[in-house]
Amino acid sequence: MADxxxxxxxxxxxxxNAVMSLKPEEAGLSLPNNVEAEQALLGAILVNNEVVDxxxxxxxxxxxxxxxxxxFDIAKTRIQKGQLATPVTLKTLMxxxxxxxxxxxxxxxxxxxxxxxxxxxxxxxxxxxYDHALRRRxxxxxxxxxxxxxNAANENEPLEQIASxxxxxxxxxxxxxxxxxxxxxxxxxxxxxxxANAAYQRDGGLAGLxxxxxxxxxxxxxxHPSDLVIxxxxxxxxxxxxVTNIAFNIAGIYERGERHDGSIGAINxxxxxxxxxxxSAEQLATRILAEQAEVASEKIRRGDMDEEExxxxxxxxxxxxxxxxxxxxxxxxxxxxxxxxxxxxKRQHGLDLLIVDYLQLCKxxxxxxxxxxQEVSEITQGLKAIAKELNVPVIALxxxxxQVENRDDKRPQLSDLRESGSIEQDADVVMxxxxxxxxxxxxxxxxxxxxxxxxxxxxxxxxxxAEVVIGxxxxxxxxxxxxxxxxxxxxxxDLAYDRDDRDx
Numbered sequence: 001m002a003d004x005x006x007x008x009x010x011x012x013x014x015x016x017n018a019v020m021s022l023k024p025e026e027a028g029l030s031l032p033n034n035v036e037a038e039q040a041l042l043g044a045i046l047v048n049n050e051v052v053d054x055x056x057x058x059x060x061x062x063x064x065x066x067x068x069x070x071x072f073d074i075a076k077t078r079i080q081k082g083q084l085a086t087p088v089t090l091k092t093l094m095x096x097x098x099x100x101x102x103x104x105x106x107x108x109x110x111x112x113x114x115x116x117x118x119x120x121x122x123x124x125x126x127x128x129x130y131d132h133a134l135r136r137r138x139x140x141x142x143x144x145x146x147x148x149x150x151n152a153a154n155e156n157e158p159l160e161q162i163a164s165x166x167x168x169x170x171x172x173x174x175x176x177x178x179x180x181x182x183x184x185x186x187x188x189x190x191x192x193x194x195x196a197n198a199a200y201q202r203d204g205g206l207a208g209l210x211x212x213x214x215x216x217x218x219x220x221x222x223x224h225p226s227d228l229v230i231x232x233x234x235x236x237x238x239x240x241x242x243v244t245n246i247a248f249n250i251a252g253i254y255e256r257g258e259r260h261d262g263s264i265g266a267i268n269x270x271x272x273x274x275x276x277x278x279x280s281a282e283q284l285a286t287r288i289l290a291e292q293a294e295v296a297s298e299k300i301r302r303g304d305m306d307e308e309e310x311x312x313x314x315x316x317x318x319x320x321x322x323x324x325x326x327x328x329x330x331x332x333x334x335x336x337x338x339x340x341x342x343x344x345x346k347r348q349h350g351l352d353l354l355i356v357d358y359l360q361l362c363k364x365x366x367x368x369x370x371x372x373x374q375e376v377s378e379i380t381q382g383l384k385a386i387a388k389e390l391n392v393p394v395i396a397l398x399x400x401x402x403q404v405e406n407r408d409d410k411r412p413q414l415s416d417l418r419e420s421g422s423i424e425q426d427a428d429v430v431m432x433x434x435x436x437x438x439x440x441x442x443x444x445x446x447x448x449x450x451x452x453x454x455x456x457x458x459x460x461x462x463x464x465x466a467e468v469v470i471g472x473x474x475x476x477x478x479x480x481x482x483x484x485x486x487x488x489x490x491x492x493x494d495l496a497y498d499r500d501d502r503d504x
Contacts, residue, residue, distance in 0.1 A: 032136055033132050033136075038064065040121070043116035044122040044125070045072070045079075046075065046085060046087055046090075046112055047116050049084065049085050052080075055122065060076075064132065064136070067099040070100075071094070071109070071112075074093055074094065087110045087112070138169075138172060141168055141169065141172065162340075163334075163336050164336075166343060208222025208223045208224040209352060210249070212246065212250070215481045215483065215494055220473070226392070226393070227387060227428040228429075229396070229429040230417075231397050231398070231433065232412065232417055232432050233434065234405070234410075238435060238490065238492065239358070239433050241291070243355055243397060247272045247274055247325055247355055251270070252292075252323050254324050255267050265352075270324075271349055272324065273353070273354045274327045275330075277330075277362065278331075278358065279357070284327055286300055286301060289320065290489050291490060293309075293315075293317075332363050333362055335363065338356070342354055343389075354390070354393070354394045364382075377426075380422050380425075380427070383396050398423060400412050400417060400432070410434070410436070410439050411434050412471075413469075431468050432468070433468060434466065435465070436465070437485075441459065464487075465484065465495070466482070467481065
């Protein structure tokens with residue numbers, strides 16, 4: 001009896017595997033198709049060759065019946081060459097096609113044309129064929145994923161298989177759109193005018209997402225979809241503090257509604273995805289709470305707050321709870337996995353800004369891991385690809401090399417970027433955070449000396465100030481933006497001015 005019990009499990013497992021590996025036909029299901037739509041479309045093409053121009057997205061492999069795919073391919077090729085495609089002209093070209101012979105040969109071609117009811121519905125027929133092709137492709141992907149998961153000899157880790165599956169599914173979802181290819185200059189002009197109009201209507205004239213800091217927005221015009229923005233600096237300059245300020249400023253004013261193009265999405269602020277590869281989600285949340293509640297983070301962690309501070313802390317936490325800020329604190333993420341998770345976030349919750357802190361902590365593929373420069377190049381190219389694919393700005397933090405410390409002027413420059421070639425090349429914007437206060441503070445002379453008095457004057461000039469040096473901007477000016485920095489709460493903001501005109 002015991003032996004029989006032990007023998008049942010492998011049998012059940014084998015049975016389950018056998019069912020899971022069944023193809024649709026073997027399980028009594030047929031692959032999605034609509035032969036009548038295929039016939040109707042082919043007939044419309046043979047009657048009016050101009051139909052082909054209206055269904056440019058359709059390919060021969062989208063047809064379920066291989067004979068229909070070949071008829072479409074030959075007809076489309078002739079039409080694109082300026083030649084006529086009719087049952088008569090196709091008859092000679094397909095007289096040796098065995099599949100067509102089984103359907104009746106030339107008579108079948110003639111019947112396609114004769115049975116055409118209306119060419120005006122050709123677009124609908126094409127979309128029907130296309131949709132069924134996507135469903136068949138989805139079924140194939142499911143079978144492939146199933147076989148890879150059941151293959152014990154597969155060298156890929158399960159998480160890598162999941163990332164690969166998500167990438168393929170997202171790619172299929174994107175190709176499910178019939179749009180694409182060339183567009184007229186007039187169409188491009190309309191898009192450009194709409195973007196400019198949206199910026200004109202928006203307070204401050206921004207075309208992109210507002211950072212929440214007026215002077216930075218003036219220089220950048222906001223953060224633009226598909227842009228890769230590199231924010232670099234030496235340790236203790238405040239890179240993470242600045243980017244968390246930006247993240248909250250955008251997520252904190254999020255409003256959803258109908259946009260100017262008729263789509264539904266963010267009409268103010270946005271959904272922010274934050275890959276925190278260095279700090280934990282709890283540490284990042286504490287930092288944001290400290291910034292917004294104006295309570296030092298060490299007080300929050302120790303619970304050492306007075307009644308007023310705790311009240312501000314509690315109210316701020318309640319206000320932040322509804323902010324669409326999503327944090328992933330998985331360390332050493334491969335760029336492929338990072339991309340897959342970003343796609344998933346956009347699909348499930350929407351996505352308007354992606355932040356990566358920081359890019360040197362990402363991993364490339366196994367092939368590039370032996371060459372650090374090649375690996376960083378793969379990572380920056382991957383981040384730029386994510387920005388374009390998801391149509392969102394990506395802000396990636398980056399470390400600077402130690403050579404900054406060896407110069408009298410500590411202001412960073414493009415050549416200070418670690419593995420700078422690929423980072424500078426792939427980025428649309430490169431910015432550096434610089435706080436002279438940090439360096440001046442480390443050179444304090446002994447109190448009571450003349451040198452200390454001079455130092456105090458210099459310290460007063462730079463106290464509470466920071467600079468964002470824009471070293472590269474593909475579509476705008478470079479230069480320096482001065483910001484206020486409160487070291488108690490690691491918070492950046494606009495400097496206070498004596499007058500409203502900030503252009504001087």
